[in-house]
Amino acid sequence: MDQSLPTTSAMSTSKSDRRSKSKSPQTSKPSLVMAFFCCVAWLYIAGRLWQDAENRTILVNLLRKNSAQRPKVLTVEDKLTVLGCKDLERRIVEAEMELTLAKSQGYLTNRLQQNGSLSMKKYLAVIGVYTGFGSHLSRNTFRGSWMPKGDALSKLEERGVVIRFVIGRSANRGDSLDRNIDAENRLTNDFLILEDHEEAQEELPKKAKFFFSSAVRNWDADFYVKVDDNIDLDLEGLIELLKSRRDQGSAYIGCMKSGEVVSEEGRPWYEPEWWKFGDGKSYFRHAAGPLIILSKNLAQYIYVNSASLKTYAHDDTSVGSWMMGLQATYIDDSRLCCSQSRQDKVCSLA
Numbered sequence: 001m002d003q004s005l006p007t008t009s010a011m012s013t014s015k016s017d018r019r020s021k022s023k024s025p026q027t028s029k030p031s032l033v034m035a036f037f038c039c040v041a042w043l044y045i046a047g048r049l050w051q052d053a054e055n056r057t058i059l060v061n062l063l064r065k066n067s068a069q070r071p072k073v074l075t076v077e078d079k080l081t082v083l084g085c086k087d088l089e090r091r092i093v094e095a096e097m098e099l100t101l102a103k104s105q106g107y108l109t110n111r112l113q114q115n116g117s118l119s120m121k122k123y124l125a126v127i128g129v130y131t132g133f134g135s136h137l138s139r140n141t142f143r144g145s146w147m148p149k150g151d152a153l154s155k156l157e158e159r160g161v162v163i164r165f166v167i168g169r170s171a172n173r174g175d176s177l178d179r180n181i182d183a184e185n186r187l188t189n190d191f192l193i194l195e196d197h198e199e200a201q202e203e204l205p206k207k208a209k210f211f212f213s214s215a216v217r218n219w220d221a222d223f224y225v226k227v228d229d230n231i232d233l234d235l236e237g238l239i240e241l242l243k244s245r246r247d248q249g250s251a252y253i254g255c256m257k258s259g260e261v262v263s264e265e266g267r268p269w270y271e272p273e274w275w276k277f278g279d280g281k282s283y284f285r286h287a288a289g290p291l292i293i294l295s296k297n298l299a300q301y302i303y304v305n306s307a308s309l310k311t312y313a314h315d316d317t318s319v320g321s322w323m324m325g326l327q328a329t330y331i332d333d334s335r336l337c338c339s340q341s342r343q344d345k346v347c348s349l350a
Contacts, residue, residue: 123221124160125242128192128211131165131229132199133177136184138229139165141350143188146233153190161239162219164190166211166226168197192218205311205318212294213303222246223253224299226315228290230350231338237346241335242293251295252328254287255337271313285330286320290338291347294319298328 129147131139143149147163148156156163170177185191197203197210208226215224223242227233245251261281263274274281287293294302302309302322311318323330338347 121220122160123157123162123219124239124246125223125225126162126164126215126219126221127225127227127238128164128166128215129227129229130204130207130211131167133167133170133181135229136180138350139184142229143190146235147190149188149190159239160221161235162221164192166192166194166207168194168199168203168207168210171198171200205313205315208292208315208319209302209306209309209311212299213306216296216299216303220296222296223251224294224296226292226319227347231290231347232342232350234342234346237335241333241346245295245331248329248331249295250297250326250328251293251331252287252298252323253293253331253333253336254291255334256285256330256332257288258283258285269314271317273312283317284320284324286316286323288337289314289316291336292316292319293336298323298326301326 129142147153153163167181181191181193185193192211192214194207194210194214197207199207211226212224215221223245225238225242241253245253259282261271261274261277261283262269263281264270265272271277277283309318309322312321333346335344335346337345338349339345340349342348
């Protein structure tokens, strides 16, 4: 009976074996996880080492290239070449400054007489009478009063005085306005048509640039005169005045004035750029708009520098601003102050 029954020690041994078998799979999982992370870490380190090796190779190649391209030491000949270039550059700058000075004094880089665009005849004055598309009746009034017409206009030119109505082109080029002016000019031959200028009230300051430039291109005269279309002229009185000033260079002649700069929009003579005239809001001295006279070199200055000249809201202040930077001789002549009375006046209000 004793041999057929299992002992207590045998039973305990069999239980411990079962426990060890059941625990062995659980203890192997952490080992697998650690092994996985070790593999990942090894791959990361190997990749970084490989990348660092590539970077070192690139840097070495760049250093070799840069060392091969190092600037050489300048020789005496090289230094002399550099100095020569600097001297040439200095002379170019000086030449440009001299050219600018020559232009500012009215000298043209290309003599207009040589290219045939300017008449070889010498005139006393070119008088430009501003007009517009709707001023046909005013023009006929002028032609019947102080302004000669037909043969009389040609004889006046023989005396050295050219008179032309000055007008630009319509905003719609070639329309009935342009065609009517062309037709009138074919009959009277007394227009100076500014092909590059658009005729409009707000464009009057630019019209001054186009008039003086075009007059200089077409006629060689001692004086260039701008006249508004709302005044009458004592033509012979004007001619005598110009003859008396013929030997006076850089003459800027007119009824000189200054006055308030209007900064309130909507008021007559409003100047949008009023703030440029300082806190005093006072214009610089300039010839009044109805009649402005410039000597030849001043008109040539406008022609040469036309593209860069600043215009303001009014043509007389614009012309005055162009004269400020020049050695112009300001001549204030009360006979050019147009008024209702013609007594002792060259001009009067029409």
